[in-house]
Amino acid sequence: MSNAGGFRFVSHARSGLIAVPEAAASGTLQAAAVLSDGSSTTPVTFSLPGPGDVLGLDAAFVTRRYPRPGATDVETEFFPLIEFSVPELPWLLPTPTGPSGPLPWLCLVVVEAKAGVSIRPGGIGAPDVLQIADPAKPGDELPDPADAVLWAHAFTATQVHAAAGADPVESGTGPPLAGSRLMAARRLRPQTSYIACLVPTLAATAQAGLGHSNEDVSAALAAPQPNYAWSRADGSVELPAYVTWEFSCTAVGDFESLTRSLGEVPVDDTFGTRHLDLGLAGPGMPATTTATAVLRGALTAPGVGAETVWPVVNDNDQTAVDAALTAEIAAVSGLTANPGAKPVVGPLLYARAAAGRASVGTAKPATDWFDQLNRDPRARAVAGLGARVLRRNVEEVMAAAWK
Numbered sequence: 001m002s003n004a005g006g007f008r009f010v011s012h013a014r015s016g017l018i019a020v021p022e023a024a025a026s027g028t029l030q031a032a033a034v035l036s037d038g039s040s041t042t043p044v045t046f047s048l049p050g051p052g053d054v055l056g057l058d059a060a061f062v063t064r065r066y067p068r069p070g071a072t073d074v075e076t077e078f079f080p081l082i083e084f085s086v087p088e089l090p091w092l093l094p095t096p097t098g099p100s101g102p103l104p105w106l107c108l109v110v111v112e113a114k115a116g117v118s119i120r121p122g123g124i125g126a127p128d129v130l131q132i133a134d135p136a137k138p139g140d141e142l143p144d145p146a147d148a149v150l151w152a153h154a155f156t157a158t159q160v161h162a163a164a165g166a167d168p169v170e171s172g173t174g175p176p177l178a179g180s181r182l183m184a185a186r187r188l189r190p191q192t193s194y195i196a197c198l199v200p201t202l203a204a205t206a207q208a209g210l211g212h213s214n215e216d217v218s219a220a221l222a223a224p225q226p227n228y229a230w231s232r233a234d235g236s237v238e239l240p241a242y243v244t245w246e247f248s249c250t251a252v253g254d255f256e257s258l259t260r261s262l263g264e265v266p267v268d269d270t271f272g273t274r275h276l277d278l279g280l281a282g283p284g285m286p287a288t289t290t291a292t293a294v295l296r297g298a299l300t301a302p303g304v305g306a307e308t309v310w311p312v313v314n315d316n317d318q319t320a321v322d323a324a325l326t327a328e329i330a331a332v333s334g335l336t337a338n339p340g341a342k343p344v345v346g347p348l349l350y351a352r353a354a355a356g357r358a359s360v361g362t363a364k365p366a367t368d369w370f371d372q373l374n375r376d377p378r379a380r381a382v383a384g385l386g387a388r389v390l391r392r393n394v395e396e397v398m399a400a401a402w403k
Contacts, residue, residue, distance in 0.1 A: 057242035069245035209240025272300030
């Protein structure tokens with residue numbers, strides 16, 4: 001059994017009066033008070049804010065937009081999206097309910113930045129206006145508004161646990177919903193610029209946002225519902241855009257396409273390896289007759305075998321080098337530990353502060369990571385290069401650490 005973080009998704013979220021089926025369907029709710037003597041008052045009808053009452057949207061509700069505004073290197077394999085801090089926001093108004101749930105009154109559309117597509121400033125206190133006219137066609141730029149219900153959901157972070165071979169299950173009852181998300185039903189293309197717009201799905205909301213007369217809004221509400229804000233068959237479209245931003249896609253080069261473009265390149269069996277000369281390493285070190293250690297790079301040929309342990313017990317050269325190196329490290333450590341001792345030049349002891357060690361062990365082969373690092377010449381070579389880089393850039397490294 002393992003526990004991990006996860007997410008819980010629901011197709012929609014409603015709370016308060018809008019969660020009452022009668023209110024969600026009609027936008028009205030009847031209520032009466034029951035008095036202490038058991039009698040009831042005359043029912044009173046409450047009207048909830050409806051699609052024709054929205055003039056704009058506070059952008060403070062927006063917590064995330066993808067792609068980020070102004071991005072020029074967007075990959076084409078992901079769908080654009082917008083997230084809100086209020087889980088109920090897309091379903092806050094009474095809207096028609098279908099087999100997939102209530103229709104969100106908001107929809108995220110992404111249109112190509114080209115001739116015939118423009119954003120017109122809406123004036124003080126009014127949303128901007130998305131315009132699509134000839135030579136652009138709404139059918140090419142906008143999704144079917146009826147599908148907006150399929151591209152919206154609410155979510156929360158949660159904890160899940162999973163047994164071996166079983167699907168993850170949410171732990172406990174789960175936390176309350178944390179936000180909502182709308183996704184744009186648009187497949188992005190390489191080297192293309194786009195405009196993302198948050199628009200209403202219903203005609204009455206669009207009429208109100210565009211500043212049309214009360215008569216126009218009432219007519220849109222009186223029409224058979226759902227009365228959508230646009231049709232893909234329209235010759236031109238104007239929609240209030242509560243939030244807008246632009247981005248551009250990069251050339252083909254997302255992870256999938258780059259992976260598919262990989263191909264084999266024949267290499268030598270020793271590709272990525274170098275022989276490490278263990279002889280004549282300095283005073284106290286033995287002279288060896290063969291170069292028996294192989295230094296491996298990060299990328300090697302498929303035929304290169306697994307790295308051997310250090311030292312190979314039946315390799316006389318490696319055993320001699322290991323014994324001498326261990327003795328030299330121990331000698332330096334012993335001299336340095338004496339109070340008032342002068343600095344000693346000898347083999348460095350890498351990571352001594354991190355390990356809290358003053359010397360190395362003598363087990364053969366070396367199994368402890370600290371011993372492997374300091375006794376294996378292959379590991380010492382890499383550690384030496386790392387130390388050289390650090391010394392060369394010590395000022396920049398310290399400045400970054402202080403920052």
